[in-house]
Amino acid sequence: MKTDQLLSQQTARSTLNEIVDILETIYNTDKARWASLKFVDAFMLAAHPQRPGELSPFTDSMDFLDMEDDTFFRTLYDLPIAITGMPVQDSSYEVNDFHAFSDANLWAYAIAPFLYEPPHTHTYFEIDCIMNGSCDLVFEDSARVLKENDLIIITPGSKHQVIARDRNCRAIRLLVKKQFFNDNFFDILSSNQLLSGFFAAIFQQSDDPNYLLFDISGNDYIRKNIKAIMYETYIYDDFSDRAAVAGMNMMFCHLMRSNSNFYFYNSESRRSVAEFPQMLKYMRMNYKTITLKDLANTFHYSTAHISRCFKEYTGQNYIDIIHEIRLEKAKELLENTAMSISDITEFIGFSAPSYLSRAFKKKYGCSPQSYRKKSR
Numbered sequence: 001m002k003t004d005q006l007l008s009q010q011t012a013r014s015t016l017n018e019i020v021d022i023l024e025t026i027y028n029t030d031k032a033r034w035a036s037l038k039f040v041d042a043f044m045l046a047a048h049p050q051r052p053g054e055l056s057p058f059t060d061s062m063d064f065l066d067m068e069d070d071t072f073f074r075t076l077y078d079l080p081i082a083i084t085g086m087p088v089q090d091s092s093y094e095v096n097d098f099h100a101f102s103d104a105n106l107w108a109y110a111i112a113p114f115l116y117e118p119p120h121t122h123t124y125f126e127i128d129c130i131m132n133g134s135c136d137l138v139f140e141d142s143a144r145v146l147k148e149n150d151l152i153i154i155t156p157g158s159k160h161q162v163i164a165r166d167r168n169c170r171a172i173r174l175l176v177k178k179q180f181f182n183d184n185f186f187d188i189l190s191s192n193q194l195l196s197g198f199f200a201a202i203f204q205q206s207d208d209p210n211y212l213l214f215d216i217s218g219n220d221y222i223r224k225n226i227k228a229i230m231y232e233t234y235i236y237d238d239f240s241d242r243a244a245v246a247g248m249n250m251m252f253c254h255l256m257r258s259n260s261n262f263y264f265y266n267s268e269s270r271r272s273v274a275e276f277p278q279m280l281k282y283m284r285m286n287y288k289t290i291t292l293k294d295l296a297n298t299f300h301y302s303t304a305h306i307s308r309c310f311k312e313y314t315g316q317n318y319i320d321i322i323h324e325i326r327l328e329k330a331k332e333l334l335e336n337t338a339m340s341i342s343d344i345t346e347f348i349g350f351s352a353p354s355y356l357s358r359a360f361k362k363k364y365g366c367s368p369q370s371y372r373k374k375s376r
Helices: 003-007 016-029 039-046 069-078 178-189 193-203 220-235 240-258 273-285 292-299 303-314 318-336 341-348 353-364 368-375
Strands: 010-015 080-084 106-110 124-132 135-139 142-146 150-154 160-163 170-177 211-215 262-264
Touching (some): 010 016, 010 039, 016 069, 069 106, 069 124, 106 220, 124 178, 124 220, 170 178, 178 240, 273 303, 273 318, 318 353, 318 368, 341 368, 353 368
Antiparallel strands (some): 106 170, 124 150
């Protein structure tokens, strides 16, 4: 809910801690009742009349960027949640549920431990970051555990269910409308050869359920970005939309920059795609001398199968991708070393300096010599 909503006249209030107390008790005593409870039902069980001046803005209690995760979540769980303009006994109003998101492009909230979430689909992207503990994921009838430091991007139209059955689970959910995601974040994510094909298929109306799973262990920048996004969606002023988009862009930049270990949902129709990140990583480590046959032998596929997979999932063939990797390395060497063009040519595995010059100019719009002068 937005701050002005939180501060307007309310009839009932609670906190996430109080709601989770109710959910945990029912989970441990009556599983059938627990599986029928919506968030608002638990809110009504935990709610009490609001006292004048009881609610305070998110910003009053959170200088959150410098907070440790425990302090951040403790403060977040103690913030008041209030329902506007409804009698206390009315449980038809959905809060922190899909209806609350319907007129926002981007939203963020904490995943409540012990809240039952039925299997469902929706038309927007869901990004869940597990910052502590674990959650159970059921995706298209396939189950796995989302562990601490997992960040998952679930594509629109995918049937899924995420449940935290541990009081110590701390997780943040970001919801982003599909077109808004495309308009603001596609360029960053498609800068990765493999992800470009993945997201292009989604925006071409593909209904193939899928997800991306990243490991963000040791990446404090992403955690701070997530806290910043949540802050902006809570204070919600004239600058919040732009600031939240900036936070998302930073988050995706850090994912692309530092994370080569990501996983695709391994559906039958995309049997081999889960190994693609490892293939690309292997190519980047061995770009000087690697051949398609080497790659096929290492990952135990035929060269024809790997060629088809590269074309299907990236829109490029093997030669195009290894060519780009070598040019990226040449660009880095021009920026950071005094190596001659001939030495760089040999170092990256190209056949001749003239070939490097032509390829470099085609990709970057100038010769290697000109690029080195500009970069310095």
